[in-house]
Amino acid sequence: MSYVNLKVYSGDSLEELVEVLKIAIARRSLVIILGECRVDYEGRAASRLELGERVVIIKQDSALLVHRPHGYSPVNWQPSTAIIEVTFKPSVGLVLHAVRDRPREYLTVVFVRVGLVVIGELVDQGGFTMYLEERDMRDILAENPWIIEEDLRVLGVEKPIGEGYVDIYALDKSGRHVLVELKRITATREAALQLYRYVEVYRKEHGETPRGILIAPSFAPTALETLTRLGLEYRYVDLKRLWELFKKRESKRVSLQEFFTKK
């Protein structure tokens, strides 16, 4: 059991806050600042954000996010490789510098007014599991290749082809090799071209033209055009059907796990 450990600063002067923030950042605490600021960024691109009220979050690994009151995306940021400095410049304000190497990028946040600062050390060991990713789709199809077509024998998954990896590598009933590319969402022309590259590289390396099959729940018009033009095949897959199989598989696994741990 853990307890959220927080300190809140409100109504302090910028000079006072600078000292507080320096300590917090040195300690790698989580910091949330609400206030009025400008932001400049320069690196792979460059940007300028004029004065306005925002939320700045500095995470415990020094990732920094500047959030406006609307929208999913931070307007400016620095990922967790950033080094962060806090300074107070009279007649300018409270200045945050976040610098990142590779790629070299500079972020400067200048607060002219701060309404609130929250500092804390969050304890978060909770496990995170994501389901129904492309990896899951691939595993289910590899375990149930009859969904793709009859008498398909799976030889491998994520097989290296040239510099990439084909999702499923198989042999059909006539003895021809099959390269399968999967998309969890609508397949685009890019996906068709990706598959085509694998087919071409395989052909050159093995002197044999494999079948190429793109599998997705739906296809963009350009994907269909490209597939047809390049002599590739495609199959619609019903995601709900796959997820049913997935659930069965998971419950089986859980049962087995329970069996062994309870023993």
Place this chain on the structure above:
Amino acid sequence: MSYVNLKVYSGDSLEELVEVLKIAIARRSLVIILGECRVDYEGRAASRLELGERVVIIKQDSALLVHRPHGYSPVNWQPSTAIIEVTFKPSVGLVLHAVRDRPREYLTVVFVRVGLVVIGELVDQGGFTMYLEERDMRDILAENPWIIEEDLRVLGVEKPIGEGYVDIYALDKSGRHVLVELKRITATREAALQLYRYVEVYRKEHGETPRGILIAPSFAPTALETLTRLGLEYRYVDLKRLWELFKKRESKRVSLQEFFTKK
């Protein structure tokens, strides 16, 4: 001039907080919650996040972010189309439901303990400008085609070729058409193939083979291999040089604008 308008709740019971949050969300205030929670997501994919201390931000357009103490990305989220409900379930906790249509997605955050709630209305009208996007690179090169090569005459930008758009369409000094594809960052094989598609479509539509030039600050080995193999050209571009030209252009524009507004 604006003032950050904030309320802070700390030490209140979950039942008390539910009422506060209901009002805040109805008013479309910004809400920040720090506390211990679990999160479930189901939609295009599905995920489960076990108990831990996190920061949840609900923005003024109902975007919702769940941030762990580390990393750039939210672990769970709902973009700004979300509808959010707050309820209190005895012996469970404070429950946030965020539902989104198209794609249909469900997010549930259950707080078992809340350390702090911040509610406010942020005022943020500050302009945001991004520089050195691909669009800027394209405009600078279109205005200064001598950077690409001598006596190049630009006929258009974003010219439709088949189903895509070539960045710059030009005529060289020998009267041959040129298709230019730009990349702001390291060009990959994908970029080379994209250019090749344009060249091929143009050839079929006009019965004339145009030159294809890929322009980027650097090239992946696979990009160079592909370019050579497909008979395409490439040029290195110095982003700093372009950046200088960009600044000049911007300052010229500003001067003109100042001239007209002052008149």
Place this chain on the structure above:
DNA sequence: GCCTAGGTCCCGTGT
């Protein structure tokens, strides 16, 4: 270190 590929990608633009 680079490159390849996925992501609940998000987001803007165009049809």
Place this chain on the structure above:
DNA sequence: ACACGGGGCCTAGGC
């Protein structure tokens, strides 16, 4: 509404 492509994409995995 959907399709298409960019993004300071970020992040994970392989070599």
